[in-house]
Amino acid sequence: MKFSSPLNEAQLIKRYKRFLVDLVGADGAEFTVHCANTGKMTGCADPGFQAFYSTSKNTKRKYPHSLELTQNTLNHLICVNTNHANKVAIEALKMHQIPELLDYEIHQSEVKYGKENSRIDILLRDPNRADCYIEVKSVTLLDQQQGYFPDTQTLRGQKHLRELIQMKLQGHRAVLLFMVMHTGIESVKPAAHIDHEYAKLLVKAKEMGVEIYAYNTTISFEEIKIKHRVPVLMA
Known part of the structure; x- marks a missing residue:
């Protein structure tokens, strides 16, 4: 981007x-x-x-x-412009740079879904397999050499996790994609010390089959590009 x-x-x-x-x-x-x-x-x-x-x-x-x-x-x-996380993710998908999410024919953004009046960040569709619902989150909180999400209590983020769980239960793919927008972060962890409910929901989502990935980025004064996958530490 x-x-x-x-x-x-x-x-x-x-x-x-x-x-x-x-x-x-x-x-x-x-x-x-x-x-x-x-x-x-x-x-x-x-x-x-x-x-x-x-x-x-x-x-x-x-x-x-x-x-x-x-x-x-x-x-x-x-x-610090959180709008760019989605842009970087969409560009990476179109350029086939996220191996876990390859070869979908249709890419859509901001599509209404779920029971809680949500809009999915990215919806991938292909006639030969289940739809793939992707929520993108920008990670910028670094503390003691560890990246965390969220950096404040997020009722909206909690809602998105509940929606992803429901999509998975309905037979779709459900993905939470952490985009690391901080060059000092090499792994991501739920910030239970900031939003305990979000951390609990993230563990539940993973147990229910929601896929959780994190990718860091190369940031320059000209552009931001996806780099490589980094660990998501659940505990």
Whole structure:
């Protein structure tokens, strides 16, 4: 996935009101950018981190700039725009880079499904086998050299796990795909210390046959690409 416009660099001052981040440029001027991330962003948006932002051509936007990447004190690059996880996953599927999910004829996104009014991130279809429902989650929380998901309590994430379990019970393939969007993370673990219910549901989902995969990524200032599969540690 290539960024739609060249990224510019600044320094992060603070994040606030959930979707807003203040930056300061090399000239000392401060300005506000939009941040498409509903999570807590622990360790991803600390004051003083380097920040990399894109600029929209849409002149009607209140905030023309969007925060895309940050760089922590260990020089790890972190994609903080959670919208990109789905884009990277879809591109990888189309380029046949996820061996577990090959050779489906039809790729659809944001399809309504389930009993809890959900939309599946990716739906794969093929006339010769069961439909494959894929939920994609962006992993950016690094703590003590371990990657975790989620970084805050997620009722929405809990709902998605319940929906995947139901899809599996109905005879479909159900997949949870963790996209690691942090270059310092080499394995993923459910964050039971943050959302105990999500961790319990993840264990249940695996027991019920939901497939759980994690792939890390190569992140640069030009693009983000899938790299290779990494372990998901359930305990």
